Amino acid sequence: MGGFVLSSVAVLVGVAVVVIVALLALWRMMWRVAEPNEALVISGLHQGAPNGVGESLGFKIVTGKGTLVMPGVQVVRRLSLDLRETDLQVDCVSQQGIPLKIRAVVIYKVGDDYASIANAARRFLDQQNQMDQRVHNVFAGHLRAIVGNMTVEEMIRDREKLTQLTREHAGTEMEKLGLIIDSLQVQEIDDPTGYIKNLARPHAVAIEREARIAQAGADREATQKEQEAEALKAQARRDSQIKQAGYQAEVDQATALARQAGPLSEATNRQKVVVEETKVAELEAQRAEQRLYVEVRKPADAKAYQEVTLAKAERDAAIAAAEARAREVELAAAAQAGKTKTLAGADAERVRLEATANSEQTRMIGLAEADATRAKGLAEGDAVRARGMAEAEAIKARADALAENQDAVIGQQLAERWPEIVEAAAKPFAGIDQLVVLNGAKGLSETLAQALSQGATGLDLARQLLSGKNGKRSKGGVNSETEPVAATDKSPER
Numbered sequence: 001m002g003g004f005v006l007s008s009v010a011v012l013v014g015v016a017v018v019v020i021v022a023l024l025a026l027w028r029m030m031w032r033v034a035e036p037n038e039a040l041v042i043s044g045l046h047q048g049a050p051n052g053v054g055e056s057l058g059f060k061i062v063t064g065k066g067t068l069v070m071p072g073v074q075v076v077r078r079l080s081l082d083l084r085e086t087d088l089q090v091d092c093v094s095q096q097g098i099p100l101k102i103r104a105v106v107i108y109k110v111g112d113d114y115a116s117i118a119n120a121a122r123r124f125l126d127q128q129n130q131m132d133q134r135v136h137n138v139f140a141g142h143l144r145a146i147v148g149n150m151t152v153e154e155m156i157r158d159r160e161k162l163t164q165l166t167r168e169h170a171g172t173e174m175e176k177l178g179l180i181i182d183s184l185q186v187q188e189i190d191d192p193t194g195y196i197k198n199l200a201r202p203h204a205v206a207i208e209r210e211a212r213i214a215q216a217g218a219d220r221e222a223t224q225k226e227q228e229a230e231a232l233k234a235q236a237r238r239d240s241q242i243k244q245a246g247y248q249a250e251v252d253q254a255t256a257l258a259r260q261a262g263p264l265s266e267a268t269n270r271q272k273v274v275v276e277e278t279k280v281a282e283l284e285a286q287r288a289e290q291r292l293y294v295e296v297r298k299p300a301d302a303k304a305y306q307e308v309t310l311a312k313a314e315r316d317a318a319i320a321a322a323e324a325r326a327r328e329v330e331l332a333a334a335a336q337a338g339k340t341k342t343l344a345g346a347d348a349e350r351v352r353l354e355a356t357a358n359s360e361q362t363r364m365i366g367l368a369e370a371d372a373t374r375a376k377g378l379a380e381g382d383a384v385r386a387r388g389m390a391e392a393e394a395i396k397a398r399a400d401a402l403a404e405n406q407d408a409v410i411g412q413q414l415a416e417r418w419p420e421i422v423e424a425a426a427k428p429f430a431g432i433d434q435l436v437v438l439n440g441a442k443g444l445s446e447t448l449a450q451a452l453s454q455g456a457t458g459l460d461l462a463r464q465l466l467s468g469k470n471g472k473r474s475k476g477g478v479n480s481e482t483e484p485v486a487a488t489d490k491s492p493e494r
Contacts, residue, residue: 033066037081039110039117041125042067044074061117079121079128083109083182085131090140092147094155100147101190104166106139107183119178135179136444142169152195159186326393333386344376 012152034040034108060067069076088104110120124131147155155162167184174181191197348369 013393027068030068030071031066032062032069033074034062034064034078036064039063039079039081039121040067041117041121042069042074043077043080044070060115061119061121063112064115077125079110079117079125081110081112081117083107084132084135086136086139086144088136088139090143092144094147095149095151098152098195099192100152100155101188101192102143102186103145103188103190104139104143104186106181106186107136108179108181110178110181111175116175116178116180119176121178123177131179134177135174138173138177139166139170139184142166145169152189152191152199155189156196156199159189162186322393322396326391329389329393330387333382336386337380337382340378340382341376344371347371360485 032042041059042062063081085105085107088102088106090102090104092100092102094100110116110124124134143166146162146169150162163184163186166186167181171181177463189196242278347370352369
């Protein structure tokens with residue numbers, strides 16, 4: 001009996017638990033909770049008028065709490081109470097007939113009161129995605145009407161008025177739709193014709209002018225201050241550099257004196273050494289000059305004197321021989337002329353005597369006298385020609401003597417002028433204050449020998465000139481042969 005009771009109790013408990021679980025599941029399925037940003041619209045059973053609503057709606061509105069919904073009998077739908085935003089881009093025309101493009105932003109939402117929720121539920125419950133387009137159309141119409149009654153200047157200067165009028169005109173229709181306007185901002189008024197830009201240009205130019213004037217004044221003052229500051233800095237730098245230069249000059253002077261002490265002492269000692277070396281070089285040069293005088297000049301003078309003397313002797317002998325031959329020819333010619341003249345005179349006398357003896361032969365006497373006269377003239381002409389030939393032979397002999405012994409003649413002239421040649425060759429050394437010879441007396445001897453060798457060079461040059469001149473004269477005929485006579489005559493005089 002007791003076991004039966006226990007089992008019955010257990011069954012009852014189990015059934016109760018099942019019933020409770022079923023009731024909880026049913027209650028959970030029927031219970032709906034409205035979020036803070038949404039409203040529950042419940043339809044299906046006749047509902048009374050909510051608070052704030054004058055008439056019965058026929059549906060129930062629940063916000064911010066939960067409620068039971070009978071499945072299969074009632075339908076629950078949610079209406080969002082979140083903020084919404086729509087962009088307005090409206091083409092308008094102002095009171096002056098100027099086309100404008102207005103850009104604005106409208107932020108709105110479904111009203112929190114039951115009447116607004118009921119109005120929004122009737123119009124947008126199943127078309128909440130079209131709410132932005134409907135709001136855009138409402139505001140676009142009112143915005144065009146308001147812009148058409150205002151000037152561009154009014155809209156620019158008092159944009160709040162444009163916003164306020166738009167909100168007032170669209171507010172009534174928005175309430176009918178169950179919507180409230182949280183914010184309306186006119187972001188931009190675009191002017192495709194440039195009216196606003198031109199309207200602002202005078203003010204912009206004036207502001208720019210004032211800004212440039214102010215900037216120029218500021219720049220001038222800044223430049224003046226900068227220049228004054230630069231002048232002060234330059235003056236400070238100058239004073240500093242002057243002081244630094246003075247200190248540096250003193251330091252440099254002391255450094256230079258210290259640095260020059262050693263080289264100055266060394267230069268003094270070196271100068272003394274150079275003076276002694278110069279004296280030694282002068283003595284060596286004098287010794288080399290004496291040796292050169294004894295070894296070179298004396299033999300050269302003797303050789304030149306010998307060659308000149310021999311040349312003079314040969315020349316005098318040749319001239320004497322030529323003059324002797326010329327004298328011989330002249331005497332022979334004179335003897336022949338005298339002989340011819342004597343014979344002619346004898347013949348003339350004989351003819352005259354015969355003519356005198358025989359008067360008939362007078363004509364023959366005249367002829368004889370003419371022949372005698374002609375013979376006498378021929379004799380005198382032969383004598384003159386013979387004298388000329390003798391002189392020509394003498395001139396030719398002198399020219400041959402000069403041509404054969406021109407080295408002797410030139411040597412004689414060089415020997416006579418040798419002191420002047422040596423003096424001219426040594427003249428460049430007269431302007432030298434100090435002469436330093438690297439290889440000692442040998443170098444000095446070579447220098448003097450090079451100077452004296454100019455005489456031999458002059459001898460070769462004179463010989464070449466005479467050779468060329470004789471060649472030209474040999475081609476010039478009788479007149480050319482007379483030129484060496486003048487040269488020969490002048491050479492001994494020099």
